[in-house]
Amino acid sequence: MARNSYRNFLRLLEKWPLDETKKGGRDLGEHLRIRVSEAFRLGDATPTNETECQRAYASLNRLANNTYATKYPRKLTSTSTGVSIEECHQIVSTDFLKAIEESEAGMLSGMFKQK
Template sequence: MAATRYRRFLKLCEEWPLDQTKKGRDLGAFIRQKVAQGFREGESSQIADPEKCDRMYESLARIHSAYYKNKYPRLRNTSFTGVTVEECRLVLATDNMKQLEEMKKGMWKKIREKFTRKPEDATKEYA
């Protein structure tokens, strides 16, 4: 029985898309990691709570198939702010998040970082 569950999870992982713009924060990568941890021994893995495992699979399958998106359709394809899905993806990309963090730094912190020497820089000067 564990072999069937393992194959179902593997199929779900294969179908689940990876978002390359969200490195380290992607749901697909997180699910793959958790499946690998849960089924360390592959098809011969022992499952402590089969009902919980089945419920988890069904929940992930509903999210992947957009079950709730289809069950409760939206009137508009924007949020309350008027931002579209594509604009949200751009803002939430890892590279853009790093830029926003850089912009959030205060003036004093930027100046201090600019003028503080790193230990490897100090050794180069004396060599």
């Protein structure tokens, strides 16, 4: 039975994309790959709780297939802040967050120098 669960998770990971803008532990696809490798250290010979594996696989598979996005489509594409989807992706990227941290560090060091 672990053989089937292991193969199911491997197929699921093939469907799950990696977001290159969120490298360094912030990407869900990367996190899932790490968790599957930890859970199945011995590959398909790893003893597992099959009901828990099936439950987790079914949930992740629904997310990967956009089940609820297609079942309940959004009528509006705007957000409450007025930011587009592309701008949201840029804002949550690792590069943008590093730039914000650097600008805040510069601002704080300038405040301490003034005293």
